[in-house]
Amino acid sequence: MPLEIERKFLVRGEGWRDQGEGIPYRQGYLSTVPDRTVRVRLVRDKGYLTIKGVSVGAARAEYEYEIPAVEAGEMLDNLCERPLIEKTRYRVEHQGLIWEVDEFDGDNAGLIIAEVELDAEDQAIILPDWVGNEVTDDPRYYNANLITDPFTSWSRESNH
Amino acid sequence: MPLEIERKFLVRGEGWRDQGEGIPYRQGYLSTVPDRTVRVRLVRDKGYLTIKGVSVGAARAEYEYEIPAVEAGEMLDNLCERPLIEKTRYRVEHQGLIWEVDEFDGDNAGLIIAEVELDAEDQAIILPDWVGNEVTDDPRYYNANLITDPFTSWSRESNH
Numbered sequence: 001m002p003l004e005i006e007r008k009f010l011v012r013g014e015g016w017r018d019q020g021e022g023i024p025y026r027q028g029y030l031s032t033v034p035d036r037t038v039r040v041r042l043v044r045d046k047g048y049l050t051i052k053g054v055s056v057g058a059a060r061a062e063y064e065y066e067i068p069a070v071e072a073g074e075m076l077d078n079l080c081e082r083p084l085i086e087k088t089r090y091r092v093e094h095q096g097l098i099w100e101v102d103e104f105d106g107d108n109a110g111l112i113i114a115e116v117e118l119d120a121e122d123q124a125i126i127l128p129d130w131v132g133n134e135v136t137d138d139p140r141y142y143n144a145n146l147i148t149d150p151f152t153s154w155s156r157e158s159n160h
Numbered sequence: 161m162p163l164e165i166e167r168k169f170l171v172r173g174e175g176w177r178d179q180g181e182g183i184p185y186r187q188g189y190l191s192t193v194p195d196r197t198v199r200v201r202l203v204r205d206k207g208y209l210t211i212k213g214v215s216v217g218a219a220r221a222e223y224e225y226e227i228p229a230v231e232a233g234e235m236l237d238n239l240c241e242r243p244l245i246e247k248t249r250y251r252v253e254h255q256g257l258i259w260e261v262d263e264f265d266g267d268n269a270g271l272i273i274a275e276v277e278l279d280a281e282d283q284a285i286i287l288p289d290w291v292g293n294e295v296t297d298d299p300r301y302y303n304a305n306l307i308t309d310p311f312t313s314w315s316r317e318s319n320h
Binding site: 065 | 162
């Protein structure tokens with residue numbers, strides 16, 4: 001079974017910004033049930049369908065299939081839960097690892113998250129200085145939950 | 161957008177049975193929400209992922225992608241809602257149209273449904289004599305609903 005192992009952090013400051021252009025991501029969910037999320041994603045001219053199981057620590061079963069971009073667009077427009085997730089993704093290299101920095105828009109504007117994919121859960125990583133608190137285990141930051149409970153609806157109440 | 165147009169009937173008698181061997185289907189759902197069902201299906205050595213929108217009359221948006229059979233099997237074993245749907249499908253030719261006759265097993269044992277796929281909603285069809293009441297618009301017979309409310313749980317209370 002393909003497993004995804006990743007850690008997620010909040011981002012502070014702008015130190016990550018000057019490493020290249022961001023790519024717009026448009027994505028939505030056909031299922032936001034944590035046991036079986038089904039995501040439709042459109043990145044430039046490519047569409048993807050991604051199925052993920054429940055997270056166990058930082059690991060999670062993940063199946064991803066490329067699909068025609070036109071069909072991904074139709075599913076986003078007509079079938080997916082509302083709101084959609086719109087974000088810009090930046091790839092930032094740091095100490096031999098690639099970090100994906102997602103700057104959210106729309107109902108999640110103001111939220112910036114950095115993710116790093118690992119080969120093993122206990123892999124040692126050197127954190128960039130623009131990385132803040134780890135939120136790997138915080139369900140509020142799952143993209144699927146950012147639809148039902150967008151960042152702007154709770155970010156003013158909590159500290160981070 | 162790809163549209164699926166099909167009509168569904170209950171089956172009476174055995175007149176459809178001698179037209180060839182049935183093929184076992186194993187399928188489950190990642191989403192049973194009527195607005196966006198997501199089905200995983202394993203047929204012999206082929207896996208499929210199918211997304212359907214809400215039905216408007218006999219028509220419904222449908223997207224189907226072939227996926228590796230091993231991954232379909234893993235999703236059926238580990239991710240899909242319970243119970244799975246197990247059925248044997250027979251293809252029966254009648255008056256120039258192909259009918260798919262599904263004989264259900266497990267929690268839906270006793271249920272036999274015949275489906276015919278059409279090019280247009282108003283297409284004239286000649287019904288075989290082993291076809292009974294039409295159930296196209298009856299949500300109880302949607303495969304997704306046969307998981308949450310299997311046939312054996314309600315078939316004794318109603319007439320058909």
